[in-house]
Amino acid sequence: MDLAELRQYSELLIQEDERIRSSEQNLITLFQNITDFIFIIDAVTHTVIDVNKSVLDTFGYTIDEIKGKHIYDLHPDRSQEDIDMCFMDDACSCEVPFVTKEGKEIPSVTKITKFIWDDNDAYVCIARDMTERFAYEAELNTRNMELEVALEELRNTEDELKSQINNITYQNSLIRAMCDNVPDMIWAKDVNNNYIFANQAIAANLLNATSTSEPLGKDDLYFAERERLLHPNDPNWHTFGEICKNSDEIVLREKKTRRFQEFGNVKGKFVWLDVYKSPFFFGSELIGVVGSGRDVTEEQSLTNAMISQKNFLEALLENLPLPIFYKDMDGKFIDANGEFCNFYGASLSYIIGKTTQDLFPEDAKYLNEKEEELKKTGRVKFYYDAYDKHMVKHRIIIIKTLHHDANGKAIGIIGCGIGIAHTALMEGL
Numbered sequence: 001m002d003l004a005e006l007r008q009y010s011e012l013l014i015q016e017d018e019r020i021r022s023s024e025q026n027l028i029t030l031f032q033n034i035t036d037f038i039f040i041i042d043a044v045t046h047t048v049i050d051v052n053k054s055v056l057d058t059f060g061y062t063i064d065e066i067k068g069k070h071i072y073d074l075h076p077d078r079s080q081e082d083i084d085m086c087f088m089d090d091a092c093s094c095e096v097p098f099v100t101k102e103g104k105e106i107p108s109v110t111k112i113t114k115f116i117w118d119d120n121d122a123y124v125c126i127a128r129d130m131t132e133r134f135a136y137e138a139e140l141n142t143r144n145m146e147l148e149v150a151l152e153e154l155r156n157t158e159d160e161l162k163s164q165i166n167n168i169t170y171q172n173s174l175i176r177a178m179c180d181n182v183p184d185m186i187w188a189k190d191v192n193n194n195y196i197f198a199n200q201a202i203a204a205n206l207l208n209a210t211s212t213s214e215p216l217g218k219d220d221l222y223f224a225e226r227e228r229l230l231h232p233n234d235p236n237w238h239t240f241g242e243i244c245k246n247s248d249e250i251v252l253r254e255k256k257t258r259r260f261q262e263f264g265n266v267k268g269k270f271v272w273l274d275v276y277k278s279p280f281f282f283g284s285e286l287i288g289v290v291g292s293g294r295d296v297t298e299e300q301s302l303t304n305a306m307i308s309q310k311n312f313l314e315a316l317l318e319n320l321p322l323p324i325f326y327k328d329m330d331g332k333f334i335d336a337n338g339e340f341c342n343f344y345g346a347s348l349s350y351i352i353g354k355t356t357q358d359l360f361p362e363d364a365k366y367l368n369e370k371e372e373e374l375k376k377t378g379r380v381k382f383y384y385d386a387y388d389k390h391m392v393k394h395r396i397i398i399i400k401t402l403h404h405d406a407n408g409k410a411i412g413i414i415g416c417g418i419g420i421a422h423t424a425l426m427e428g429l
């Protein structure tokens with residue numbers, strides 16, 4: 001090899017070295033700018049080898065302060081047993097809170113994977129701060145797009161950069177696995193309402209897509225119309241589609257996070273989604289919408305049933321020709337029906353907050369004794385001479401029973417007054 005060839009070869013080596021260094025710097029920049037907390041942990045001593053910038057910014061440590069710390073020092077004392085369980089396998093996911101330098105707890109979900117770091121066994125721990133979940137989801141989608149772009153660029157590089165490409169691919173797969181592992185629907189769309197990201201939950205449970213990649217480049221109406229064409233005789237088979245597009249346009253127009261209640265039929269069944277959508281910016285450019293949706297069909301059904309039952313009970317109480325009241329365990333009136341207010345001759349606002357001593361001072365001693373008996377037995381029934389708003393005396397039977405919560409604890413007193421004549425009529429029937 002002559003001098004010219006040697007010089008040319010040296011220049012090629014320098015160029016290759018510069019490209020490799022640039023790629024390594026890109027990976028370091030990516031590592032340092034990911035918003036997740038990333039810890040490199042020694043597999044033997046369980047001490048910190050390295051962390052990313054997000055850890056330092058959030059936890060309040062310098063890199064020198066946190067290096068060498070035992071993983072116990074970054075968690076509450078009560079979590080030590082859970083931490084030990086997490087490091088028993090080569091890969092696991094756990095919910096263990098972190099503690100900052102100032103003692104603030106950060107609820108987190110951590111993915112732990114064993115790998116090789118500088119020729120030694122180590123763990124990479126990637127933790128998500130659950131207190132800023134929705135902000136994190138937006139950032140996660142940003143990172144995912146950045147990784148996709150970086151991955152495409154790296155595919156066109158020389159074979160010498162394949163190890164860096166594999167590392168990017170691993171991180172991208174981890175993000176995908178994290179998104180596909182949650183039951184909530186997570187997605188991102190461009191400004192034309194076409195999907196650019198979809199997790200397993202939305203692909204399977206809303207779009208009925210064959211995979212998480214099928215939605216890319218398509219909108220909600222594509223899948224809605226496909227479902228309707230497959231079931232032309234069932235107009236209620238799939239009624240989602242337009243409502244999703246409409247809420248996307250609202251977020252794009254207002255450029256702010258919005259919450260929506262979206263509901264309709266999917267695969268012939270009614271579905272109610274609690275949806276959050278936010279504008280997605282790349283720099284200063286609005287490029288789409290990111291969203292998450294939770295299936296709250298069962299919860300909404302229970303809520304509607306409870307509201308219906310509550311309305312029924314309120315109507316029933318208001319229409320019963322019997323004075324009925326409700327008191328807390330301290331003896332204060334909390335509620336009463338119209339018949340009670342009419343009998344006493346006062347508005348409900350006047351009665352609420354009053355005690356037996358306030359409303360019936362002459363008979364307070366006797367009535368309070370009966371309530372003490374009620375607290376011991378759970379139910380009392382006794383005769384009482386009551387005066388109505390016209391000072392007309394009525395001989396009535398008062399029945400009181402305790403109201404218990406779901407745990408069986410007495411939380412109130414329900415009372416009802418029945419006139420003697422009314423009682424005799426009922427017994428005659």
